[in-house]
Amino acid sequence: MRLLPLFVLTSMVAISTPGQPSGKTSVIWIYDCSQSHYSSLAPPSLEQFGVRSRPIEPLVQAVADNAGPGTEIRVLSFGTGLRLSPGWLRTRSELAVAMDCGDTLNGPSPIWDAVYRGVEVLEERPGPRAILMVTDGKSSANVHGFQEALERSKQGGVRINIGLARTELWRTSRPPMTLNANRAGDPAERLKKLAEGTGGRYTEMSAWDLPAFFAEVVRGWQK
């Protein structure tokens, strides 16, 4: 009998341009509203057992609390299509509203289209630029493939740092398992290639450590 997965893959990607002049940092936060991502998240009732159920709220808080006045964010959610928030957001409440999946919820996972589009939007912005991403890495229904997204990121002069979190559904003393690495492949493989291919950093961590990692990344933009 097959049980629920022990780990859920959640990734965080930070894309930043190296050696840029100081100024306002423009950030595209790509958020995975696909059915595969949402259906694999644990219900909130399991938090009492040490399970991170809905990772986005603490991440929004971490980003909002640590982003200085010089940071502007647009949210690009994907699922049933891509949806870019209409303007640059400056407050936590604006950010929280924009993270609502709305009519993109429960669709497919055009991750690489989102990266491609995110780079396009950022290229129009002066100053430092970054991309944050929360996804399970299981891409589908893309016009642009992984390689195109990678090349587009390189062309846009971005470095991609990835903090990959495997959320324990049940707390265990065992080291993280590669649960999603089934016979058809591990979605983490391409995320790792994305980081390495653009000269960025790739690390794996618990989902509970993601907010601190997000906070560290966002604080790094202030320097």
Next chain:
Amino acid sequence: MGVRLIAGLCLAAAGVTAQQQPTFRSGTRVVPVYATVQGPDGRLLVNLQKNDFEILDNGKPQIITSFSNQTEPIVSVAAWDVSTSLEPFALESRAAALSLVRALRPGDRLRFGSFGQEIAFSPLMTGDKPTLERIVTEELWFGGSTRLWGVLERSLSLVSQEGGRRVVITLTDGRPTTDPRSENDVLMAVHRADTMIYALGLDGAGLAGDIRAVAEQSGGGHAVLKGGPDLDREIEAVMVELHHQYLLGFTTDVSDGKLHALTVRTRVLGAKVRSRRGYVADPPR
């Protein structure tokens, strides 16, 4: 068995109803019927002529007004079952998808879709093999439920937007779970869409009877792939079949909105014909 029975009752009811109720006539339309013919030895018969065929609409012989035995490109939606039950066959499933891409002929076009944790159809309908191989390699993730009938209905809808010889190819074990749609919904869509369904199973995973029955009703076919060294040959056989179908047509002025039973026969002794078993006489568009 259940599907055959229900479909049979529907078709019988359609025939009776058509006799008892007034027929609405508003213009004429051509009803296209694709037919695959196999000789007594199981080999495809590809050189028959118009006079070798007979078409019956609700049991009444029709005059065949259009005929082609030319090889034609196909336009297809491939709906790949990536549900949990097929996860142990992930490598074989992906290999079959890649084999299908390799077997495409010039002019063929394919749109890939998968169903498991999510239902995802590629936005690209293309004959470009590197693009299709990229989609197969990057976008098949296993796990989740089997909303087979809903996906087939959607596949029929997507491919109906295209012209040409249309087919939905699905690789599945044919065991739906948490599916709000039924095989009868798919059958009605088949009879409206003039599109055949070809169902593929994998050795070890099997192919359930209901999906086989739906494929037969649509005029398509089904096969369980042994895979391994036989895979390319098996897929090639499917593609040969899909490209060598006869296109028959008859003209009708009946547009009663009802399901009509269709029968295609051949005068070739011992030969078997596969074609769709019904059509809905909707008004001409």
